[in-house]
Amino acid sequence: MNFFDGIQYTLANDVNLFNIINMQICQVPTWYCMVIKEDGWLAQFPCSGGVLLISIIRRRNFWVMLSLDVLLLGLAYMGAYWLRFDGGLDREVLHAFWVTLGPLIICMISSFLFFDLYRGMWRYTSVRDLANVIKGSLVGTVLFVAYLAMFHHFSGISRAVVVADGVFTVVAIGGLRLGIRLYFHRDPEFLEEISFWKRKRSGNGDQVRALILGTGPSAERLLREVMTQADPDYKVVGLVDTVGTTRGMKIHGMPILGSIEDLPEVIPLYRADEVLIALSGKRACDIKTAIEKCTGSGIRFKVIPSITDRINGAVTDKIRDIQLEDLLEREPVELDMSDVSKDLEAKIVMVTGAGGSIGSELARQILTYNPSRLILLDNAETPLFNIDMELKKEARGTEVIASIGDTRSTKGLERIFKAYRPEIVYHAAAYKHVPMMELNPIDAVNNNILGTYKLASVSLRYHVRKFVLISTDKAVRPTSVMGATKRVSEMIVQSMNGNGTGFVVVRFGNVIGSNGSVVPLFESQIASGGPVTVTHPEVTRYFMTIPEAVMLVLKAGAMGKGGELFLLDMGEPVKIVDLARNMIRLAGLVPDKDIKIEFIGLRPGEKLYEELLIDGEGIVDTAHGKIKVYNNADGIDEEVLFEAVERFRLLVESSGDNETAINILKRLVPSYHIEEIGFVSIPGTLGASSLTESDAAHGEKKF
Structure with a gap:
């Protein structure tokens, strides 16, 4: 398919190129698949720019965006004339204005297209978009100057008008985009105050009064999202810093009320129901300190997951209860898994003990590397059935096989290996x-x-x-x-x-959280009112x-x-008694008061230290x-x-x-x-x- 065939296919079949990029249309010619890059641009063919331009102008909102820009360009140009001639626009000046307005708009719009001003969504206008507005206006002005020099020799055209128009264009075009961004990320209470009439807000009447722990990017994003929701579940009453050096400052108009040390005073003063922990990075120490400071207050703690955990949804949709993992003082593991992908992709992999805690997670992660076949081996029927059903829903091109079997049976293993021929075996049973x-x-x-x-x-x-x-x-x-x-x-x-x-x-x-570990045992004991049993006050584990x-x-x-x-x-060792106390605090209870801790002695075969x-x-x-x-x-x-x-x-x-x-x-x-x-x-x-x-x-x- 050549360039003109591609244009004809696009127009005849009403194909939107951006839909193809978003995988919404699957039945497209190979020609498209060959030229689409990851970021949506086209490559390899000289015609690619033309196809992309067609895809842009076929978007309905493109014409709205273009019309607004044309209107603002005209107003900016008129404003430049008005400023230069102090409002005295005689017939000769107006003639020069009308003769050059069309070429000015063509130069500016061409430059704007080159700098991608119509590919972005204005409600998410960023500093980079505003920089493109400046670059587009500057290049457009240079093109317009070249036009005036070539065709008019600046006869009857004031150079001051051109300079003023460039400035006004940046202010008008950039201001429009920034205004739309501010509108969609507005503070409803502020808009209500400046409006001519009081709007009835659609609150649900059951908003949770929340403090945000953190003042970094995660906290800012959470606060911004809560403030821009039409019907938020939370009403943020303030922020708390980890150290208190920003006390008295504001983020989006919301005050920073103090540090973690001030939580016992801030919580009752502002009638907070929950503390939303939005700390950037792994801050287990700060989380534990906050929980300890608020022991007995009845306050609930929630945490904002990392960006990778919330990538497919709004921040507020991903808020969850604090888990014990959040209290481990371990740096997040960052690995280059390219060698793992090469090791597992298109291979036949077997996991024994696939119904267990480690085996099932092994199977989940292995599946993400697209093996050709994943064999799940376990002698426990129910957990094997559960992980089999879970993985078959997620499998994309991988054959998932659940096989009831026992590693103690040589004949059974022979039968399975003969049937499925595994290349890699992970033995977790x-x-x-x-x-x-x-x-x-x-x-x-x-x-x-x-x-x-x-x-x-x-x-x-x-x-x-x-x-x-x-x-x-x-x-x-x-x-x-x-x-x-x-x-x-x-x-x-x-x-x-x-x-x-x-x-x-x-x-x-x-x-x-593995099956049979101390954590589920402690959870059960706390739920039943205690006591929590610990073998020894000095016993530690990794x-x-x-x-x-x-x-x-x-x-x-x-x-x-x-x-x-x-x-x-495995990081630093954790005292089991400290683990028990943290779990009691996570349940909103006071250790040794609401829930007793009893020491029962080491069991046969147990170590004090690992x-x-x-x-x-x-x-x-x-x-x-x-x-x-x-x-x-x-x-x-x-x-x-x-x-x-x-x-x-x-x-x-x-x-x-x-x-x-x-x-x-x-x-x-x-x-x-x-x-x-x-x-x-x-x-x-x-x-x-x-x-x-x-x-x-x-x-x-x-x-």
Whole structure:
């Protein structure tokens, strides 16, 4: 299709090019798809400017915009004459005005088109748009001067008129756009005061009186949106800064009433119902301080999500309750995920334990990278059904397959691998509840060790390209059956690395909100009126959010070539008792007053402290600061390891003796000691888990 064919198609079929760009019209010639760029301009063909111009002038509001500009250009030109001749416009002056008015308008409009003054929406006029008005007026004036010099030699034309017209044009054209912007972002109360009659406002009568915590861009945008809504849910009574240095100043006419320290006095004085937290960046410390200052006041706290979370809607539509993640003092993780996209796109990917917290989030994030097939494996029917239904709604070209199966069944795994041929396997299926596994050691061995061994073996036979094991910080110097079995599973996959399959281990700590974690337990206890039970006043854990953990897992998986044990930086440790107090405050209650906290003692297998990374030989930094790698496969005696795996298999199939299973675990993992509670020193520098120096030095003990 050539240029003229494109013009004919556009006119004959009433095609609006901007609709094509917005994906509203799908059945268009390939010619269009070849020339449309991301920002809406056309390229590659000399005719592109013509097609774009046609698309612009076919918009109904273009003619309204053009008519207003033509009118203002005429008025500005007349004003320039009026100013130059002090209102004395004789016949000769008027003749010069009318003769040159048309060329002036042509020069100006041509310049305006060149500088895109008719592509923007005037209600969103920005400083950049006003700069384009100035540039367009300047270039238009230069074109007009060239016209006067060439065709009139400035005979009878005052140069002062041309200069004054340029100034008036900028004021008129820019003022129109700025006025429309101000109208659509007006303060209703101000307009009501200056109007000749009182308008009846359409309030719903149930507006929430709100304070905004923050004075940055997020707070300004929130305030502006609330003030411009016809029927807002909120009535903002003021703003509060984090430090108080801006006290007494105003944003859009709304006063800054003080700092976080002033909240206890400001809230009752202004009868605020809610505090809307609109802080730019991660400000967990400020959020916690605000909540602590207002404990017992009954005030509700809401938070404005990040720009990426609210990209598809208004700010006020995305206001949500504060979540525990908002109180974690962790910097937001920013990753270049291009290598992850390359690793997963158009691949066949399997996720085991897909119905669980980590497995389901893995499946969600993997789906965004458009694998050709996503296999969800789990032995729990209901959660597998739920994640299957969720992902099939979101799938765009990816075949989502839910497969009921068990990693402990070699025949079942063979059937699934033969049918679907996965290229990448993320192994998240495991028993993870520490106290429960203390009571059922043989089951932990069967699922965590033998299940991993069978899955890895089948992956080798079916030439899986990459196998990623999700592990835990409890595998470091374990004091529990669960931790010891996860350590052995790490040893298994690292020992099997090679033969065309890259085996990678990713280890991290606790994730907030996972099934069976302390957070749902505390929520349930708070809802029932308490008490909240904490094992020990000094017990600490590392926490990260599930999406953040999974994102780092995918990044580490893409980085891994085979044999690596990746360690995720978990940030600073959190005291569990502080976590409990924060959750009580989030519920609007007072710790130790409304809700009691009881200490019940450490449970079997639990540590007081989780391990930190102890720098030693084999620990290597990666390109990403939150991921380190420990190459420790040389410390594993494969003959002893697989002999133990065979003994575990025979044990499971026969008597299932728990004591024998624990004894084998102790020999395989020398740092595993049941009697140790975990009162250990923490000399490391990074909040992540690794093998201890003892493990690194001695390897794995033989029988």
